[in-house]
Amino acid sequence: MTSKQIRNPEATREALLEAAEAVFLEKGFGNTSLSDIARRADITKSLIHHYFNSKEGLWQEIKTRRFMVYADRQLEIIQDAEPSVELLRASLVFYFDFLKRNPQIVRILAWIFLENDNYDCMQKDKELIDIGLQKVKQAQAAGEIRDDVDARFLLFVFIGLCQHWFQDKEHFIADFGTDGLPEKLDDGYLEAIIKIFFEGILPRKR
Amino acid sequence: MTSKQIRNPEATREALLEAAEAVFLEKGFGNTSLSDIARRADITKSLIHHYFNSKEGLWQEIKTRRFMVYADRQLEIIQDAEPSVELLRASLVFYFDFLKRNPQIVRILAWIFLENDNYDCMQKDKELIDIGLQKVKQAQAAGEIRDDVDARFLLFVFIGLCQHWFQDKEHFIADFGTDGLPEKLDDGYLEAIIKIFFEGILPRKR
DNA sequence: CTATTAATTGGTCGGCCGATTAATAAAATA
DNA sequence: TATTTTATTAATCGGCCGACCAATTAATAG
Structure with missing residues (x-):
């Protein structure tokens, strides 16, 4: 037997x-x-x-593995983006959607932050950022985006709005509830930040 | 001796x-x-x-202690806020400034919601949120703020833009650098999110 | 002043941690 | 098939962890 x-x-x-x-x-x-x-x-x-x-080695491998997928996908998103508002919006949707399908990456980033984990893969992140930064600056130069805000802040807010959602979504549900919101909560939020980020919160003039 | x-x-x-x-x-x-x-x-x-x-008891006390200061201050901020755009902007500045002077609270908050074991804090946070929500809704009803975005998302973005900064500021500096930015980086970011959040990113028409 | 309470110390406990080893069994190689 | 390599297991290691305890000393109450 x-x-x-x-x-x-x-x-x-x-x-x-x-x-x-x-x-x-x-x-x-x-x-x-x-x-x-x-x-x-x-x-x-x-x-x-x-x-x-070692335990550390295992954790390291988990982080790098996830991060590489993240970096590759982000590179695609950024490189495809043209310096127009339309395609910038598409980039945001792509990025948001990627985080939605890979929520682990957000949690990894959160733990890295919380446990003061000095993760060295940030070099690759820097390269990605630089590419994205050029796109934003081009859009600014072309008059597609306001240029009275530093491009770095623009990009940082862009990324932050997406990450923050998947990091604190639970918190949102617990505190705000979901009454009257679309059952696809993620899409509802995405729509909201697109409106806010791309149009501003002031009432429409026209 | x-x-x-x-x-x-x-x-x-x-x-x-x-x-x-x-x-x-x-x-x-x-x-x-x-x-x-x-x-x-x-x-x-x-x-x-x-x-x-116990170790747990110590950690629990640290969390609740900080949170209570946070809650008290936030209550002041929210209660003082009137449903006008001007005073809403002032609230954002107050809130941002508080986090700036108490950077620990951002980390603590992250933990409180990551380990959802602290019922008292969660409950109190919910109450604060509800008050803030009423203000936003009043401002929407008064036509001060666009009403085609759910008030909950508006408030969530409001809070998130502040918290995210102090959470990932290090990453910003590491990835973006600070060349050409004001030496008071915090104020620079605050100015940026005020512009974006309150005016939108599209180029001015006038 | 005395008795009681509370603060502080150092020592100790069982237990679990991450890590290592040696033995065994399956795969791969020749 | 014979041999080497690699995957898997179980047993075990020293070490540190959180917790506990007994003794000592300062503060307090009577």
């Missing part, structure tokens, strides 16, 4: 990554023990060290 | 709170040990249990 057990190193490695990410993002790095992860993945604790050397 | 040492329970208690807050906010709850705190405060570890029963 000795069932010949099959081995699949890549699968177990992936299972560990998956379980670890779930627990880390829920409780944070410091509040998570390797036993937690092993239990969740139903894999022996020792295998974590076998594949990732 | 036995120097008669004086005791000051309130002072030591306060010293413990101060040290604990510093370390907790720097490294996070899970990454902090009671030894860290005791060492920093130069007070025996046992006294932490004497005053706060």
Whole structure:
């Protein structure tokens, strides 16, 4: 009755990554023990060290893996964007939609912030920012966007409005409720920030 | 030579709170040990249990204490605000300025909502939100603010623009640099979000 | 002044943490 | 098939964690 057990190193490695990410993002790095992860993945604790050397190494791999997807996608979004208001708006929708489908990245960023985790992948982020910055400046030079606000602040608000939503969405629901809001809450918020960001909050003149 | 040492329970208690807050906010709850705190405060570890029963109790007290100051101040800000655009702008400045002088609160808030265990704080926050919401709705009814955006989203963006800055300011500086920006970076950002939030990003027509 | 309470100290406890090791079994290689 | 490599397991390590306790000393109440 000795069932010949099959081995699949890549699968177990992936299972560990998956379980670890779930627990880390829920409780944070410091509040998570390797036993937690092993239990969740139903894999022996020792295998974590076998594949990732250390708890820190595991966390690092989770972060970089997610971040690379994030960076690649963001690069596409930015590069496709033309310096016109229309396409800038499309970029915002793309970016928002990406975060919506990959909420983990927002939580990772949140934990990095909270636990003062000096994450070195920020070099890549800087490069992305620089590209986006050029687009905004071009749009400003073309008169498509007001130029009395520094382009950096514009881009920062752009990014922040999206990230902040997925970071504090729970908070929003708890405090504000959802009565009378579209069942697709995300889309409702997106519509709102597009209006505010691209039109301003003053009543229309015409 | 036995120097008669004086005791000051309130002072030591306060010293413990101060040290604990510093370390907790720097490294996070899970990454902090009671030894860290005791060492920093130069007070025996046992006294932490004497005053706060447990590590969790200490953390809980730090959070609620800061939050209460936050809530009180925010109540003042909100209550003073009249449903006019001018006074709403003043409220934003007040709120921003408060966060600027109490940067800890941003981190604490992030934790309170990440570990949704603090019922008192959540409840109180909800009450504050409701008051602010009424003001916004009044302003909308008076035609001072556009009413084609749900008041909840407006308030959420209002708060988020301020909080997000103090949460990710470091990232901004690292990624964007500060060349050509006012040496008072906070004020520069505040000016920017006022322009964007209250006027929109489209070029002026007049 | 005495008795009681509260603050402070140092030492100690069991337990879990992350990490390591040695042994075993499956895969890959030759 | 024989041999090497790699995946997996279980047992174990020292260390530090949070918590507790007993003794000491200052402050306070009577």
